[in-house]
Amino acid sequence: MTTRYLIRFDDVVPAMAWSRFAAFEKIAADLSLPFLIGVVPECRDPKLSVEPERHDFWDWVRVRKHAGWTIAQHGYQHLYETDARGLLGIGRKSEFAGLAYNAQAQKLAAGKEIMQREGVWSGVFMAPSHSFDEFTVQALRDLEFTALTDGFGFYPYELHGLKAVPQLVARPLGFGFGVETICLHVNTMSDEAIGRMIDFIRAHRKQIISFDEALQVKATVPFIASALRHMTSAALRARRAVRA
Numbered sequence: 702m703t704t705r706y707l708i709r710f711d712d713v714v715p716a717m718a719w720s721r722f723a724a725f726e727k728i729a730a731d732l733s734l735p736f737l738i739g740v741v742p743e744c745r746d747p748k749l750s751v752e753p754e755r756h757d758f759w760d761w762v763r764v765r766k767h768a769g770w771t772i773a774q775h776g777y778q779h780l781y782e783t784d785a786r787g788l789l790g791i792g793r794k795s796e797f798a799g800l801a802y803n804a805q806a807q808k809l810a811a812g813k814e815i816m817q818r819e820g821v822w823s824g825v826f827m828a829p830s831h832s833f834d835e836f837t838v839q840a841l842r843d844l845e846f847t848a849l850t851d852g853f854g855f856y857p858y859e860l861h862g863l864k865a866v867p868q869l870v871a872r873p874l875g876f877g878f879g880v881e882t883i884c885l886h887v888n889t890m891s892d893e894a895i896g897r898m899i900d901f902i903r904a905h906r907k908q909i910i911s912f913d914e915a916l917q918v919k920a921t922v923p924f925i926a927s928a929l930r931h932m933t934s935a936a937l938r939a940r941r942a943v944r945a
C-alpha cells in the first residue's frame with residue numbers, strides 16, 4: 702500500500718504569479734506530470750492579480766489540457782458574496798453557498814460557457830474557498846458537471862450524484878494509503894515552500910496521479926473509506942473552530 706498524490710493548483714488566472722509557477726511548469730514538463738488546475742473563467746478578484754497579465758492565457762490552458770492536465774472550473778468570477786460555510790463547514794466566505802438555486806446556476810452556467818468557448822471545460826468543479834451547498838451541487842449536476850475536488854477522507858466518494866476526490870491538506874501527510882490532494886496557491890508560496898514541494902514531487906514522481914486516476918482509487922475495505930471521511934471531517938472542523 703502506498704499513498705497516491707494529486708497535485709492541485711488553485712487560482713489559475715491571467716495575472717497570477719507566473720514567475721512562482723515556473724518551477725512547477727518545468728518539473729511537470731520534465732517528468733510528464735498531470736497536474737489539476739483550477740481556472741477562474743472570468744476573474745474579477747483583484748487579490749488574484751499579482752503579476753503582469755498573460756495575453757495568451759487560454760492558449761496556455763489549452764496546451765496544458767492537451768498535455769493531460771485536468772482543468773477544473775474554479776467558480777465563476779471568484780467574487781465572494783456570502784459568508785456561508787457551505788456543506789463542508791470549513792470556508793468563511795463563498796461565491797455560491799447561501800445563494801438561491803437560480804443565482805448559483807446562472808453563475809455556474811456563465812462560467813461553463815466561457816470554459817467551453819475556450820475549449821477547456823471538463824465537467825470538474827473546484828469551489829472557491831471550499832464553500833458550496835446543496836444548491837451548488839444540484840446546479841452542477843443540472844449543468845452536467847460530473848466531479849469535484851474537495852471534501853474529507855482519503856478515497857473518492859459520491860456527493861449527491863457527483864464524484865468527488867477529497868482535498869484536505871496543503872502539505873503531504875503520507876499515511877501510506879488512499880489519495881491525498883495537495884492544494885497549492887503559488888501566489889502566496891515562499892521560495893522555501895516552492896523548493897520543498899519541487900523536491901517532494903521529484904522524490905515521489907511514481908506516486909503522483911491525475912485527477913481521473915484519483916477517481917479510480919479504491920479502499921481495500923469499503924467501510925474504511927467512509928470511516929476515514931467522518932474522522933477527518935470531525936478533526937478538521939474542530940481545528941478550524943478553534944482557530945476561528
Ligand SMILES: [Zn+2]
Nearest residue numbers: 711712829830
Ligand atoms: Zn480560489
